[in-house]
Amino acid sequence: MVEVTCKLSGLEKSFGRNHVLRGIDLELRAGEVTALMGANGAGKSTLVKVLCGYHFADAGVITLGGAAFEPVDAADAISKGVVTVHQSIDDGVIPDLDVATNLTLDRLTEPGAGLFVNDRKLRRQASEVARSMGLTMDVRTRVADLDVADRQMIAIARAMARAPKLLILDEPTSSLSASEAERLFALIDRLRAEGVAILYISHRMSDIRRVADRIVSMRDGAISGLFETDPLDYVGAVNAMLGHQMTEVDIEPVSGGDAILELNGVRLFEESPAINLSAREGEVIAVTGLLGSGTTELAEVIFGLAAPADGTMHLDGAPYRPSGAGAAVSSGVFMSPKDRAVNAVVADFDIANNMTLPFLKAFSRFSFLSERAQRQAAGDMIGKIGVVCQSDRDGIGTLSGGNQQKVMIGRWLLKASRVLLLDEPFQGVDIGARRDIGQYIRHSAEGRTTLVFVAEIDEALEIADRIIVLNEAEIVGEYINKNVDLNSLVADVSGPERPQASGPERTQAQVMAG
Amino acid sequence: MNKNALDLAIRYGFLVLLFGLAVFFSFYASGFASPRSAVFIFQSVAITGILALGVTCTLVVGGFDLSIGSVATSALMLSAYSMVILEQSAAVAVILCLAMGAFVGLINGLLIVKMRVPDLLATLGMMFLLIGLQRIPTQGNSIATGMSLPDGSVAEGTFSAAFLWLGRHRFDLFLDRLLPVPVVVFVLIALIIWLFLGYTRHGRLMYAIGSNERAAGLVGTNVQRYKIVAYMISGMLASVGGILLAARLGRGDIASGNNLLLDSVAAALIGFAVLGAARPNAFGTAAGALFVGILLQGLTMMNAPYYMQDFVKGAVLVAALVFTFYLSSRRGGRRTA
Numbered sequence: 027m028v029e030v031t032c033k034l035s036g037l038e039k040s041f042g043r044n045h046v047l048r049g050i051d052l053e054l055r056a057g058e059v060t061a062l063m064g065a066n067g068a069g070k071s072t073l074v075k076v077l078c079g080y081h082f083a084d085a086g087v088i089t090l091g092g093a094a095f096e097p098v099d100a101a102d103a104i105s106k107g108v109v110t111v112h113q114s115i116d117d118g119v120i121p122d123l124d125v126a127t128n129l130t131l132d133r134l135t136e137p138g139a140g141l142f143v144n145d146r147k148l149r150r151q152a153s154e155v156a157r158s159m160g161l162t163m164d165v166r167t168r169v170a171d172l173d174v175a176d177r178q179m180i181a182i183a184r185a186m187a188r189a190p191k192l193l194i195l196d197e198p199t200s201s202l203s204a205s206e207a208e209r210l211f212a213l214i215d216r217l218r219a220e221g222v223a224i225l226y227i228s229h230r231m232s233d234i235r236r237v238a239d240r241i242v243s244m245r246d247g248a249i250s251g252l253f254e255t256d257p258l259d260y261v262g263a264v265n266a267m268l269g270h271q272m273t274e275v276d277i278e279p280v281s282g283g284d285a286i287l288e289l290n291g292v293r294l295f296e297e298s299p300a301i302n303l304s305a306r307e308g309e310v311i312a313v314t315g316l317l318g319s320g321t322t323e324l325a326e327v328i329f330g331l332a333a334p335a336d337g338t339m340h341l342d343g344a345p346y347r348p349s350g351a352g353a354a355v356s357s358g359v360f361m362s363p364k365d366r367a368v369n370a371v372v373a374d375f376d377i378a379n380n381m382t383l384p385f386l387k388a389f390s391r392f393s394f395l396s397e398r399a400q401r402q403a404a405g406d407m408i409g410k411i412g413v414v415c416q417s418d419r420d421g422i423g424t425l426s427g428g429n430q431q432k433v434m435i436g437r438w439l440l441k442a443s444r445v446l447l448l449d450e451p452f453q454g455v456d457i458g459a460r461r462d463i464g465q466y467i468r469h470s471a472e473g474r475t476t477l478v479f480v481a482e483i484d485e486a487l488e489i490a491d492r493i494i495v496l497n498e499a500e501i502v503g504e505y506i507n508k509n510v511d512l513n514s515l516v517a518d519v520s521g522p523e524r525p526q527a528s529g530p531e532r533t534q535a536q537v538m539a540g
Numbered sequence: 541m542n543k544n545a546l547d548l549a550i551r552y553g554f555l556v557l558l559f560g561l562a563v564f565f566s567f568y569a570s571g572f573a574s575p576r577s578a579v580f581i582f583q584s585v586a587i588t589g590i591l592a593l594g595v596t597c598t599l600v601v602g603g604f605d606l607s608i609g610s611v612a613t614s615a616l617m618l619s620a621y622s623m624v625i626l627e628q629s630a631a632v633a634v635i636l637c638l639a640m641g642a643f644v645g646l647i648n649g650l651l652i653v654k655m656r657v658p659d660l661l662a663t664l665g666m667m668f669l670l671i672g673l674q675r676i677p678t679q680g681n682s683i684a685t686g687m688s689l690p691d692g693s694v695a696e697g698t699f700s701a702a703f704l705w706l707g708r709h710r711f712d713l714f715l716d717r718l719l720p721v722p723v724v725v726f727v728l729i730a731l732i733i734w735l736f737l738g739y740t741r742h743g744r745l746m747y748a749i750g751s752n753e754r755a756a757g758l759v760g761t762n763v764q765r766y767k768i769v770a771y772m773i774s775g776m777l778a779s780v781g782g783i784l785l786a787a788r789l790g791r792g793d794i795a796s797g798n799n800l801l802l803d804s805v806a807a808a809l810i811g812f813a814v815l816g817a818a819r820p821n822a823f824g825t826a827a828g829a830l831f832v833g834i835l836l837q838g839l840t841m842m843n844a845p846y847y848m849q850d851f852v853k854g855a856v857l858v859a860a861l862v863f864t865f866y867l868s869s870r871r872g873g874r875r876t877a
Binding site: 369 | 735739740741742744745747748750751752754755756757758759760761762819
């Protein structure tokens with residue numbers, strides 16, 4: 027019997043009316059890597075934040091090593107032995123200081139540390155830590171000069187210096203290349219052998235196959251599946267994470283007219299396989315895949331925010347190579363980006379100005395805006411897409427998430443487009459608004475081709491004529507949305523069995539262009 | 541009821557205060573309520589007001605321009621240099637100064653947009669650079685007709701009458717020789733910037749950039765170009781201010797214009813509070829400049845000592861910032877904190 031390091035029972039947490047954790051029961055054992063999977067909004071981050079002391083649970087008990095664990099804040103959680111390495115690496119290191127200082131920083135804050143820093147002693151201590159973690163770099167290097175993987179290692183090494191009982195890794199490979207990730211996995215193997223309980227949060231199946239001893243799937247704030255039989259049931263885990271209730275939307279898929287957008291041999295990353303895709307007039311294509319499978323990168327390439335590593339695109343038969351968002355929009359390719367609060371909403375503007383923002387030129391004469399024309403167009407769209415508001419003069423911040431998203435999508439429906447890209451259009455949107463948006467997108471689909479990028483299979487089934495599955499930046503499946511074989515679809519999403527997955531080189535896509 | 545009262549206070553509080561101050565001084569400072577005095581107030585704020593309108597444009601795109609004061613004094617020196625030493629005409633001097641302002645703005649913009657230098661640091665660097673640069677040609681001396689030059693000769697050129705007209709002429713309005721040219725220029729520029737920022741699509745896009753740069757970029761706005769243009773407007777307006785100052789003084793005085801930067805930034809920030817806009821706006825900036833002008837004029841006429849001035853300006857600024865950032869955020873809705 028393996029020793030249980032950390033035990034959660036009946037954990038609950040609400041933010042206002044939003045019930046985020048609905049009774050989590052989970053055991054994390056020493057010397058085991060537990061992979062935690064869950065879609066956006068499933069409650070993973072909240073769970074982590076409760077564990078590392080940022081949030082208090084409303085109900086439920088956590089025990090750590092047999093004793094009750096109730097951290098009063100993040101520092102307390104760390105001192106009691108729960109250490110978290112967060113997704114954004116630079117939260118875990120101080121880039122402007124050298125490796126030695128980073129590794130020994132916590133000793134500087136200990137009571138009894140002297141006033142002056144003894145550099146030689148510091149470096150000796152740091153070298154010990156580095157050696158014990160298998161790090162080989164010179165401890166005098168500035169952390170900012172290291173590559174991402176090394177920085178990640180240092181963040182973990184810092185965490186390990188506190189001898190944690192439970193180590194939480196939040197999407198640790200999201201910015202690592204395959205070979206860098208392999209170094210991280212070797213480190214994880216070592217920590218596992220030392221008897222640390224590890225909670226590993228990721229969406230990348232290749233990672234999970236490599237390191238996980240067991241998988242926990244979360245959905246809507248509850249544990250929806252626990253998989254620990256050998257071999258692990260990866261398809262089952264993905265299915266439990268994405269879930270599927272019979273959709274009430276009845277779709278009669280259309281095959282569409284002439285091809286509008288054609289991708290020939292487009293490669294998203296240097297080492298990834300070619301993507302060939304033909305999007306036809308009048309059809310709605312859902313491109314689905316787990317986080318990091320390349321859906322967002324594909325949208326960015328089509329919208330001109332990133333250049334493909336290779337390949338060509340054609341729009342209505344003519345070569346299409348947009349230099350940025352402005353060029354794409356003027357060619358009739360529109361995109362509603364994901365994460366609307368960051369990428370789309372202009373918080374200082376009212377509904378009408380938010381909606382008409384891309385097309386101000388059409389609403390002005392000699393550069394002078396016609397407020398009447400703006401308000402008329404916005405008012406029309408508010409009615410069509412069903413934004414619940416008092417008037418188009420309402421500040422965008424007064425609207426609910428679903429209604430804000432309707433405004434952001436309505437923005438791109440004001441003018442006719444050739445290609446409409448919607449990246450995660452249902453993010454943070456309630457089910458009612460989701461139906462409204464989906465219906466209107468299908469309703470207005472004539473005369474353009476629509477590509478919807480969604481991670482949730484339900485959402486794809488609700489909106490698409492055709493579903494394309496991406497995995498590791500490669501098209502691995504294609505389905506006409508009629509009596510879809512869900513098992514096969516989910517298997518495609520979780521990807522083919524590959525013991526030594528050679529993932530693509532992941533580069534941070536340059537988002538801002540122009 | 542309470543919420544409405546707060547809303548009204550935020551919206552009209554500042555304008556009511558402005559009006560109240562004017563009434564107060566009319567009663568207690570004899571001679572305050574006269575056309576001449578009103579024009580004097582306008583004249584005292586015209587140049588800082590013009591600079592403040594430029595800063596407003598950079599604030600709108602989420603930037604800041606610390607170099608305006610030094611651009612203005614550089615324009616002052618450049619115009620004097622071109623007329624007194626190079627013996628050029630008024631038109632050449634004006635064009636040179638405007639080009640210089642636009643060029644400095646362009647460099648500021650490129651530093652910020654292309655070289656990714658933070659706005660405060662880029663324009664701070666530019667400020668130092670210009671303060672030094674404007675003194676190099678004259679070895680740190682002020683420029684006036686008859687000054688001796690490094691090569692031993694004497695500067696023969698003069699400020700042309702046409703140039704001095706810009707600073708000293710007064711138009712007749714009801715009274716003879718009432719309205720000075722700088723005041724007319726200030727009002728015109730305020731009107732233009734007000735229309736540009738508030739009612740053109742370019743202005744609207746600039747506000748969008750200031751509020752959410754990424755979102756503005758993702759709808760196809762050329763964010764970099766708009767930012768550079770904002771700094772160029774700022775630089776050109778600052779040089780307009782410098783030209784008017786030179787025309788009023790009639791000499792290239794290196795010590796003038798020390799207060800320009802702080803006064804104009806204060807006016808633009810006070811402008812946030814006007815009409816509860818809680819963001820940079822041309823009307824607010826003009827009203828802010830006027831507010832400071834009225835206050836100082838009134839206090840001076842009531843014989844308050846000169847060193848009260850900075851204290852009063854600072855107090856008004858702090859009050860306006862509290863208005864903007866505390867009260868407006870409590871109102872919610874328009875601003876999501």
